[in-house]
Amino acid sequence: MIYLNAKKMIRGLFVFTLLSLLVLQACDDDQTKDDPTPSLEPGVEFTQPGTVTLNISTNWGTGPLQLIPTAYPTPGLDTVRVSEITYYLSHLTLTRKDGSKHLVPHHNLITYTPNQPFEFSLTNIPPGQYTQVEFTIGVDSVTNSTGLHEGDLDPSNGMYWSWATGYVFFRMTGRHAFDNKSFVFDIGGNANLMKSSFSLTQYALKGSQLQLNLVMNAAKVFAGPQVYSFATDPQQIHNAGAPGIAKLMPNIEAAFELNSINMQ
């Protein structure tokens, strides 16, 4: 799954990692020049090439999300029972003070398993002072133009539309009480790539191992910024142009919260 322990993709991944390394080194040069004497400033500072670990818990509000049959009320005066949440988290990007960015190319398929945080690491983060972190929910348009990928992007993972080539970026399914029907949110399509970003300026940490503790708060998918209610909003979303996506996208982006970080 992740670059660290993917033994299966052997050579392809090896080359890939090697190439990433080259990019990182190439991108890194001017940065070290800018910052000859590191000091503890707002943000996080990698004093040497390091690792970012993402730890993602899934909640409903403040408690861990329980799947069906647990029912949760929503602000849309509805009751929702969730059976699945699966999505691609991709291209973690760190922003430096001067606005320049370091993007790690990756697509991680995340499937929620109750009471089990999802964790993965991205290596070779170049030294420097970073003030913001962001990632996309979905698959970038180049990768999305064919199903010819392996690992997390293997179409056999079930997050692939064969009738309109491309990946399902985000899936949430379950039932709702409005008329006791099932709901399916399958969101994909290049226009629907989502992005969540977080400022790191309230921290002043340095080291080489950064852990980001994220919470995906599933309640927000229905709660905000716009209330999503099955009384008026679609219950079945299966293509890139489905009505309802425009409302769900900002909700899903907002569902990701940066709970805490630590660095060593």
Add this chain to the structure above:
Amino acid sequence: MNKVLGSFVILFLLLHGCTKDDAIIANLPPQPDTGSTFKPTPYLLEIPFGLPPLPLQPNNPLTVEGVELGRKLFFDKILSRDLTQSCGSCHNQLFGFTDNGKRFSMGITGAVGVRNSMPLFNLAWVEQFARTNHRFFWDGGATNLESQAIDPIINPIEMDDSLPNVLNKLRNHPQYPAMFKKAFGSDSITTAMLMKALAQFERTIVSGGTRFDYYRRGFNDEALTPQEKRGFDLYVREDKADCFHCHSVGPFMSDFSFRHNGHQSTDVGLGRITNNPEDNGKFRVPSLRNLVFTAPYMHDGRFATLEEVVEFYNSGAIRTAPADPVLTKHPHGLELTEAEKADLVAFLKTMTDSTLLTNQKYFP
């Protein structure tokens, strides 16, 4: 030397990428194990008279082993859930790789589809000349043959299987692991390899060398009869049949665009893929080769004969928006005489390549 050069090119691309914020590296194609004896044989495809060279597929070059594997898979019912249907069931060579003259195809559960099965030949050039990423299917939903090949396997109204299950069946088969190893250098069968093998075989299905090819590109005036020549003249006359603006004068008999040809079907076609209402009702302009074998016609197979098709363009097609401008500029229809309609049909039949039906390379 090449390798060194290649590394420089890659390095340059990478360094170049750094100047942009969002340098994204597409996944590299899977590489064979190092040190293995993996040496697939390049497949030399004979191109029929009238067609240009086959476009290169750097991500999936044709190999003897890959094509052989793809052909076996194409005709193997193992790709369907209950082992009753293969790709060949709905794409029969004897019907120009369409579904046995049927209007709609029936999947393994008895469910009937809503589109007419498409002929499979000269598809590599669709990939080369298409103007956008919308290429395969009547509505352009698939970007390349590899990505398309999964659809019939998992489509509940077609072969109704799941990819993990199909991969399992292949992995436990007495022959497939060895064949995959020969074709792709590894016997751990993956979805990507399955897609690639099917696409390789499909790209070898080529059709040309018709009487029209010898007339038009061989400058052999004798190749067509006087009636057929009159038909071609109508085909290219803007004040007559005016077909060529969409179907071109060859060699593919399509301009590879998506257009609304004046039908009254409620199928939104390309609009389903782009979600742009302006694309509603647009379908890929199909090739006009081998029509003799591929009846019925149109995305919904509503015309059984070429006479009906010609009459549709003559008088049946709607000639106001959303129909294509090529149609709306003939507001009263084409006003062809009976003799002219017969000439046009005669011309359409000159693009027939009967070796497509007998070429043993495409046999199961």
